[in-house]
Amino acid sequence: MLTILGTTEVLSQYSSGRVQFICRKGYDPQNGQYVPTTFAWTGGKKTAIIRWRSDSILSAGDQTETRCNAVAYRLQTYYESDRLRLLSHGIMNRQKVICVTDNLGSSCSGLLFTLRPQDNPDLVLEQLRDILKGTRRSIINQNSGSPQLYIEINMDELLKILLPGDNSGN
Numbered sequence: 305m306l307t308i309l310g311t312t313e314v315l316s317q318y319s320s321g322r323v324q325f326i327c328r329k330g331y332d333p334q335n336g337q338y339v340p341t342t343f344a345w346t347g348g349k350k351t352a353i354i355r356w357r358s359d360s361i362l363s364a365g366d367q368t369e370t371r372c373n374a375v376a377y378r379l380q381t382y383y384e385s386d387r388l389r390l391l392s393h394g395i396m397n398r399q400k401v402i403c404v405t406d407n408l409g410s411s412c413s414g415l416l417f418t419l420r421p422q423d424n425p426d427l428v429l430e431q432l433r434d435i436l437k438g439t440r441r442s443i444i445n446q447n448s449g450s451p452q453l454y455i456e457i458n459m460d461e462l463l464k465i466l467l468p469g470d471n472s473g474n
Contacts, residue, residue, distance in 0.1 A: 322346060325379035327372035330355055340372035342379070353379075353435055354417070375417045382414060391416070391432065393425030400425050402432070 323346050330341030330352050342354040354375065356368040382388040382404050392405045394412035400419040403412035419425060 323383055325353075325376040325383065326350070327369070327376040332357065340369045342372050342376050344379075351435070353432070371417065378414070378416055382416075387414060391429060393419075393429060402428055 323344055326343050326345050327340055328343060328350075329338035330343070331337075332339045332355055335357075339358075340356040341352050342356070343350040343352055345351075354372075356372045358368050379388065387404050387406070390405050390408070391402060392412065393400065393402050394405075395401065396403070396412060396415055396418075400421070400423065401412060402416045402419065402425065404414040404416060405411065406413045419428060
């Protein structure tokens with residue numbers, strides 16, 4: 305099960321760059337356990353983005369940890385290559401996904417993470433937008449007639465929110 309978060313925690317660990325995406329155990333108040341969580345980490349402050357829960361005992365543990373690490377790696381890779389500015393959703397390998405795209409109106413150009421069949425991709429993107437404050441969205445109608453949601457991430461604004469008082473710029 306995927307849960308989108310918006311909590312913030314302060315840490316005193318290293319940070320290599322302006323933003324580092326990491327996978328660490330995060331507390332899940334619903335079940336009272338620590339579960340793999342994807343965080344954005346900036347200068348000693350970590351903001352939870354996605355909490356990875358398991359819907360069954362059979363898929364617990366390694367699978368959620370693996371997904372958490374893979375998504376943190378993808379976020380970091382897209383951030384470092386300046387491709388984490390435009391997010392959308394689409395279909396890859398017959399599965400709904402959250403992805404990066406190069407232009408408004410374009411299809412997915414890189415996978416962030418897959419969604420469960422019952423997940424609403426627009427809702428997941430809206431939750432991501434709410435967590436990553438400093439973003440805006442625009443609606444584009446696809447040929448299917450259903451609206452396609454894109455969110456643009458303004459990394460400069462995100463850094464101002466995550467690093468209050470740091471006006472050094474990128």
